[in-house]
Amino acid sequence: MIGRKLVCTLAVAFVLIAPSRAQDALVAYKSLSPELALDLARAALGECRKRGYQVAVAVVDRSGVTQVMLRDRFAGAHTPATAAGKAWTAASFRTSTTELVASTQPGMPQAAVRNLPGAVILGGGLVIEAQGSLIGAVGVSGAPGGDADDACAKAGIEAVRDKLDF
Secondary structure, three states: OHHHHHHHHHHHHHHHHHHHHHHHOOOOOOOOOHHHHHHHHHHHHHHHHHOOOOOEEEEEEOOOOEEEEEEOOOOOOOHHHHHHHHHHHHHHHOOOHHHHHHHOOOOOOOHHHHHOOOOOOOOOEEEEEEOOEEEEEEEEEOOOOHHHHHHHHHHHHHHHHHHHOO
């Protein structure tokens, strides 16, 4: 008799708890519109052009899926894949690729990150955040060094900053 009461009580408790678990299973997040991603990429490309660099710019969503790819006409053939890899890496690790350069040096605890398929550990990949949440990343490739790629990526983000707090 006590066993049946316990089973019934637990069953009722489970049924009452189940709806709240279903609600917790769904997550809402914001994402870049294709238009905003394109504006960001154009601004980054424009900044690199002003500096005299021929580059490729990739903008990815929070999962690392490419939304926009722009390649200037004289940018190297390797630059689109590298820019996309930098953006994917920044989104995946939720940090700039420049920070990963330092923390993944040989002998460091995270050095094996450099061996992961698709990871591009070179400066030029930055996360895009809105209201404290990751919404995507941008990667730039083709400028003379990661710091120059970073500067162009930052300029792209700054150009749309006022539209990111949607």
